Amino acid sequence: MSSSGIAHIGAALGGIALLRYSLGTSLIFAIALSLPPGPSPWPVVGNTFQIPMKHAWLVYSEWAKTYGDIIYLNALGQRLVVINSTNIAKDLLDKRSSIYSNRPRTTMAGELCGYGEVSGFRQHDDIWKRQRRMMSHALNQSSLSDHYAIQEIEAQRLVLNVLNNPDSLVHQTKLRIGSIILHVVYGYAAKSENDPFLVKPLKMLDNFVEATVPGAWLVDIIPPLKYIPKWVPGAGFQKIAASWRQLLWESAWEPYLWCKANYENGTDNRSFIATNLAVHESNLSSKDEETLVWGAITVMGGGLDTNMSTVLTFFLAMLRYPEIQVKACAEIDTVIGADRLPSITDRLALSYIRALITEVYRWNPAVPLGIPHSVTQDDTYEGMYIPEGSIIMPNVWHMLHDPEIYPEPMAFKPERYKDDAEMQNVTDLSFGFGRRACPGMHFAQGTIFAIIATVLATCEILPALDPQGNEIIPKVAYTSGAIIFPEEFKCRLKCRSSQARALLTQAANSTT
Numbered sequence: 001m002s003s004s005g006i007a008h009i010g011a012a013l014g015g016i017a018l019l020r021y022s023l024g025t026s027l028i029f030a031i032a033l034s035l036p037p038g039p040s041p042w043p044v045v046g047n048t049f050q051i052p053m054k055h056a057w058l059v060y061s062e063w064a065k066t067y068g069d070i071i072y073l074n075a076l077g078q079r080l081v082v083i084n085s086t087n088i089a090k091d092l093l094d095k096r097s098s099i100y101s102n103r104p105r106t107t108m109a110g111e112l113c114g115y116g117e118v119s120g121f122r123q124h125d126d127i128w129k130r131q132r133r134m135m136s137h138a139l140n141q142s143s144l145s146d147h148y149a150i151q152e153i154e155a156q157r158l159v160l161n162v163l164n165n166p167d168s169l170v171h172q173t174k175l176r177i178g179s180i181i182l183h184v185v186y187g188y189a190a191k192s193e194n195d196p197f198l199v200k201p202l203k204m205l206d207n208f209v210e211a212t213v214p215g216a217w218l219v220d221i222i223p224p225l226k227y228i229p230k231w232v233p234g235a236g237f238q239k240i241a242a243s244w245r246q247l248l249w250e251s252a253w254e255p256y257l258w259c260k261a262n263y264e265n266g267t268d269n270r271s272f273i274a275t276n277l278a279v280h281e282s283n284l285s286s287k288d289e290e291t292l293v294w295g296a297i298t299v300m301g302g303g304l305d306t307n308m309s310t311v312l313t314f315f316l317a318m319l320r321y322p323e324i325q326v327k328a329c330a331e332i333d334t335v336i337g338a339d340r341l342p343s344i345t346d347r348l349a350l351s352y353i354r355a356l357i358t359e360v361y362r363w364n365p366a367v368p369l370g371i372p373h374s375v376t377q378d379d380t381y382e383g384m385y386i387p388e389g390s391i392i393m394p395n396v397w398h399m400l401h402d403p404e405i406y407p408e409p410m411a412f413k414p415e416r417y418k419d420d421a422e423m424q425n426v427t428d429l430s431f432g433f434g435r436r437a438c439p440g441m442h443f444a445q446g447t448i449f450a451i452i453a454t455v456l457a458t459c460e461i462l463p464a465l466d467p468q469g470n471e472i473i474p475k476v477a478y479t480s481g482a483i484i485f486p487e488e489f490k491c492r493l494k495c496r497s498s499q500a501r502a503l504l505t506q507a508a509n510s511t512t
């Protein structure tokens with residue numbers, strides 16, 4: 001029997017596991033190890049019905065008071081380990097990244113809908129490694145400044161358009177962030193928010209969220225159901241999966257083929273795709289081409305919702321903390337003045353804005369439970385047994401709300417950071433762990449800075465008014481899901497001066 005086989009029998013025997021070690025070829029012995037603590041499982045179904053469906057990061061954070069920093073759950077055989085401590089997350093996901101860098105397999109999303117091809121959800125295999133190399137080439141620190149112009153101009157367009165129509169905040173954020181990423185990945189300029197190159201990946205991401213809702217798809221619980229043909233009554237999930245797979249394919253291949261055709265016609269650009277085509281002089285094998293296409297769509301998918309969530313959280317924070325907005329504007333006025341708009345190269349000189357942005361990442365992180373990893377072999381940690389195949393969820397929200405490190409954690413306070421090292425502790429957690437850590441981290445920070453600094457330099461963010469003229473201060477309430485958004489709120493934007501409007505108009509209408 002394999003070591004994991006023995007261990008699993010142990011797990012069934014009331015949380016005590018037997019782990020077998022082998023020294024050389026012959027010496028084998030067993031020690032007793034316990035699984036991490038967690039809520040008592042029910043017979044047969046285990047913890048299936050205890051796993052929170054909504055705002056899980058808050059529930060796991062509450063559970064930390066009872067079970068501690070590492071919690072074990074078992075839902076019908078699928079093991080889940082929630083980590084509530086920064087040190088444990090780093091010990092496992094960073095230091096033992098050779099075995100903690102897989103992604104969980106899912107039948108509905110991964111196999112039937114095809115998301116298992118997309119590099120962000122791919123297993124930790126050779127194709128994924130090649131895709132990561134391609135991404136880091138396009139998004140590494142030394143090529144970041146190549147993207148400043150597009151990040152700044154789209155930020156200026158966003159602010160000008162929201163200034164003219166504050167109700168368009170969500171649409172504009174989506175459109176402008178999507179445009180930046182389309183430009184960087186494919187060299188494509190989005191025509192409007194209805195542009196299919198933008199609409200399709202956005203819908204494809206919504207489908208992904210639905211396809212990964214825990215417990216929503218019977219086929220995830222009983223995988224052999226995947227062999228049932230579409231026409232069998234009750235196999236509606238097969239039709240849904242087929243249409244979602246088709247959309248995923250179109251989202252990935254259509255912009256790629258557009259970029260490739262342009263490249264072959266000599267319309268050069270410095271996009272992620274064109275740069276990779278140039279390396280191979282456009283003669284990619286079909287396998288290499290697939291590697292590139294699925295890597296590219298991950299960049300698109302990884303950057304859209306996360307950036308959007310962060311920008312919307314910034315607006316929410318400014319509505320609730322006007323005094324911080326005043327301080328941030330004052331820093332921009334002092335350092336930049338009124339004669340020009342901020343640029344990404346001003347970041348070093350704007351320490352309060354850097355602290356404010358860090359506080360946005362901490363206050364309500366876009367990905368509060370990270371993107372789950374999974375472990376490829378049995379492991380032990382501080383006397384606890386972590387079975388092979390366990391899904392590992394770092395509760396980043398909890399780590400970033402530790403009152404020992406962040407006193408009054410629910411308050412939005414940029415002043416809490418004494419220096420850049422303290423700020424980096426926040427970004428290190430918000431952008432994930434180990435080999436799967438976000439490859440777009442530095443690029444994303446450029447986009448976020450461009451948007452936030454441009455808004456603060458040119459506008460006052462004010463609460464919307466009710467029919468009686470009273471200010472409506474939005475609640476701090478968030479959606480559930482892997483990537484979270486503030487619940488819908490309204491705001492007004494007032495231009496800080498006619499000069500600011502003139503600068504914005506001129507900049508937003510120029511071409512990159």
Ligand code: HEM
Binds near residue numbers: 303440
């Ligand atoms: C504020 C913005 C962003 C945040 C908070 C964020 C956060 C994250 C997190 C938490 C992960 C999972 C890391 C892990 O598994 O431990 C991730 C993965 C990823 N992110 Fe980001 N991200 C952001 C923006 C971006 C941007 C702009 C891009 C691309 C241009 C990007 C591309 C990716 C990709 C490709 C992955 C998958 C990595 C893999 O599985 O190997 N992200 N991101």
